Amino acid sequence: MRNDLQLKIVDIGDDVEVCEIVERIQVLIRLIFSSSSAYKIIADKDTKLVKSAMEVSPVNMPNEPTAISMAVDCLNCGRHHELYINLSQNPQIDFEMQNQGKIPFPDDDILQCECGEELDLSEISDNLYNTNNI
Known part of the structure; x- marks a missing residue:
């Protein structure tokens, strides 16, 4: 030895x-x-993890969204406003949304209602831009 x-x-x-x-x-x-x-097996002195193989069907992932739509009601007169944000910068999206009666989200985050009320949309804008990485 x-x-x-x-x-x-x-x-x-x-x-x-x-x-x-x-x-x-x-x-x-x-x-x-x-x-x-x-399928995997992982083992150490304290634990043993076992994972079995299984057939996975391919998943069709949806395309990235091209626009965000939202509705805002005026607090003064109750008028309903349909807004959108074009995420793709595709002019066709603007055309389709405006044909549906929607208006572009204001760049300054202030929506001017027909009654004269100014609706501050900055909170909505901040939430959308922070949540969706727009």
């Missing part, structure tokens, strides 16, 4: 930086493997 082969064991738990890196890798691997339908 050979006695010159030796195994050196280093406890990485004492090195905070290395320990954090290993934990991040473990979390990422679990996230990646748990979100796929391929």
Whole structure:
């Protein structure tokens, strides 16, 4: 029997930086493997994750939206306003929306009602632009 082969064991738990890196890798691997339908087995001394293969039908992803439509009522007279934002900058979208009786969302976020009331749409605009990355 050979006695010159030796195994050196280093406890990485004492090195905070290395320990954090290993934990991040473990979390990422679990996230990646748990979100796929391929067959996998992951095992360590404490846990065993098994994922079985299954046939997945291709999914038709909808196209990106070309416009956002909304309705706003005047607080003064109750008039109903149909607005839209053209996301594609396609002039055909403007033509179709205006044929439906909709008006473009005002660039200054102020909608002037026929009764003279100015409707401040900045909150709607901020919400749309922040939520949809417009």
